[in-house]
Amino acid sequence: MISEREIAAHSGTGRPQLTQVGRVVATEPRPNTAYEFHFWTGPAAPVGIGTLVVVLAENVEVYGVVVEGWSYTDVASAMHDYIGLDGDPATEPVTRRPEIRCYTAAVLRREPEEPVQPVPGGPVYLADDLHVRRALRMDAYADRTGVAVGAYQNGELLAPVYLDADFLLGPEAAHVTLTGVSGLATKTSTIEFLLQSIFAARDDVACVCFNVKGHDMLFLDFPAEAEPGSPLEERYRELGIPPLTDADRALYRLLGVPCRAFEHVEYYAPFREDGINLNTLRTNPEVTGNVHPLAWGLQDIMEFTEVVLSRDDVDAKADALIQYINQKVIGAKNGYNIGDGRAPIYVRTFADLEEWFRRVFDHMESGDNGRGMEQYRSHHYQTLRKVHNRLTNLITRYRGLLTPREERFDLPWGSFRPRTVYVVDIASMDPQGQDLVVTRVVSKLREYLERKALGVDRCVVVVDELNKYAPSDGPETNLRKTLLDISERGRYLGLVLFSAQQFRSQVHKRVVGNCGTSIYGRMDMDELATPGYQVLTRAEREKLATLSKGQLMVRHPHFSQAIFVKFPRPNILRGSDGVRLFPPADPVPLEEAIFQEFSRMDSTVQRNQVREALADADHDAAVEAFNRVKVLKSAQPVSDFQRFIRKKARVEEPGQTPRSFGAPPPVDGQDPFAD
């Protein structure tokens, strides 16, 4: 129970500074219980759905949140009013009927906790700062593991509301599911603010965001308003990008979250089909400094064949062959001896695999004294042909993401940095490609976190449109299994799922059920009519359907009831403003791409140097060499590029023999082209 001393310390006057707004009332048809009570107020009382109140009775304090309200007058029938005014609604009677405002409040907490008795009669007060803290049980964790989610508002009172990091990021509970209608930017804004808040409170957390729609999360590193005096200030103004309001800044201050954009953001996007330009909207040269390619090779995806290959295609025989290739062929330490009398083949890339299949087929077709072999090491010729077809076709299907060559671009596994957001832009990919990227990234996160080798203790994975990736019905997909696994085991590993969706009812119930925290923005009435929302009162549902921007309803393990909060507009450039400020650049030809990239690596690079280096070079070889220079992060990009071009063109250098497809890798196993 709040002591007088505590209240005195809080109010500074020695007496509670609480405003009485009502009085508990219990009637036979509408009695109070241990979990719900009713009270009435004057018509002007600032009480509404979501208001936190406290009942101060003689021996008990009861905290409640208003979940329903109703009012009535003493008119017994509408007909009485109609007759009384002669059917003229404009008539003003000389006496106004008294109108009572009654509210139902759900009990949030009671002190003392025992015995659990019906709420007694007594005066009802508006909860102030201190009582909000007590009502939501935040006094137990706010100073230790609190993560601000917003502010509870009642009139001029703004009280911070904290989530418990132990229940938000694990290990006690974890995960957040965020539901709201599209188009209000509530979901994106909420996730951005919550991440800012987490980063403000913790220094062991990183975040991986999958940008699945347009430009939503492509400018997290730019503020919503330019710093005064910065070069961007005028451009922000010209484009009419709305600045933050004083109220937003005040909320940031109140919640103890720095009012700034994310300081560390890295973007990843697959290539376009040309293998040069990235398939993202963040291609304006002014902002590509932290945009990186995402390109995976054969070994990266072989453990995800069930994701990339159609389930109908991979029968038991094909699956056995794929497993064989995965275990015996790819990455065999001493190469794979096909048995055709030639040197062992080393398979590391799709090109190597193609070569392996070609030699196997040659061997089978010429084997058995020229009659041809039906089986190769217990695998039937037709199975081999089928798997060959499916695997080599992946390069075409996932063009831009999968590379036939050795150069690969990936997230910085093992060296994730705290308070950094890694945005993986898969908005332009087809659903299959999105599935592959999300599945593999999440699997790798889990793998590294299990080994405690990711570089951070916890990683938040942000997935929008979860009803698409983990639907409540439809076929079992690998991605859905992965997301289910995160939701069920992630909290122990430090892998936390922040999901957003328009229709929570369409998300797999195990995912939803495992989310410790649920946040709701404005909701669609059809969605609210689904059974999952029947735990809310009608008034709460009505309020959810009319929430304005910046308002949320939060359910959290420490809160006995749903709480309405408001949060500031994040100081982050909206995606739509970002693409106006930094319009995406058109895809550039190879020479321009190389010049732009090399200029970033070495500011002395001249355009004619690049042109000369490219002269007479094979296009594919130039692309490969270009990507190798990027992987190397070379300090002399032009000279390295030229060297790779020459090697690819089999220009022999003294004492060096270029590695051909299937040739053994160098002893150090790192870069076969290193000098």
Add this chain to the structure above:
Amino acid sequence: MSLADALQRFVREHRDDPALRVVRGTPQADEMVELAPASPATHQARVVEGDVLERKPVPPAEGSGFTHFLDGIQRSRLALIWHGVPVIWGYAAACIRTRGPDRLMRLSPEMLVWREALIFPFSLAPQEELTRSGLECVDSSPKAVIQGEEDNPAYIRQYSLEMLGDIRRGLERALLQKWVTSGGEGGWLLVDGELPDSGEEGGLRRVAGLIKSHQTRYFSGEEQRRVLDLPEGQRTSVFQPHRHGYRPVYSWYLRLRDPSGQDQTFGLVRVEAPADEEILRMAGEISGWLLAERTPLSLPDARWDRLIYPVRDCEQYLRSIARSAVEMDARLQV
């Protein structure tokens, strides 16, 4: 200690007393139910506005000039049989409610009075033991006017209830006196029922009474027909009823609602006001105020055709603070 507390304690302490029998589960009666209508009577009256009783159309009023409203209630139940005599628990209360600028009704400051007592004829049962236990008792013997029937239990109940009515009227009169003394805040007071005798010469100003029952008639023949056929929105000439022993008042009839297809007295009220020249001039205006008071309706009250809403508001208020039948039943459990 309240009477209810004292009664509860008394009942417990005397559970084995053969002189006491607790009566539980009897219905609790409000004023409407218990008061038998007064016997029909004819009183004389003198028309003071003109020579004969006429019908007069009431000029429409923008609103109502009444700002204060006085009414009282009484509740009773048979609580005990004490030495073979029925003892009535009686509760009476009165209040003045004010209609503010926001047109909402509120209790006027310090304008609430109430009294709770056990009522029975002291001549038939001793009251000392009861009063020693802190129970306020009121002797109803003076109301027993039928010789030889004083100890008839049915008559005892009747005259004890009449005593309770006197108590209520006393409270109403006291409140009216208080309002008059306070200057009435410059407003007009409407009293439910006949104007009580204020006891102060010239003291009753800006006060009117609204009588809803018509057991007493003041006119007969053609004049009576004019009263009973009074159309909606019309009043009669002002007359002065003869009230034996009381200060004179002026009065007139007013039809609040269209009586078509209804009883002759539907919507018919009689207004009383102090007998002075000002009232004679204002009879039309006051009638207009009362017509304006027709909205909002007092439904679902059965007297809605004559009961104006602010008076009903007074009753509702008083009933909300009165002791409930449930509580009395509980307290009388031994």
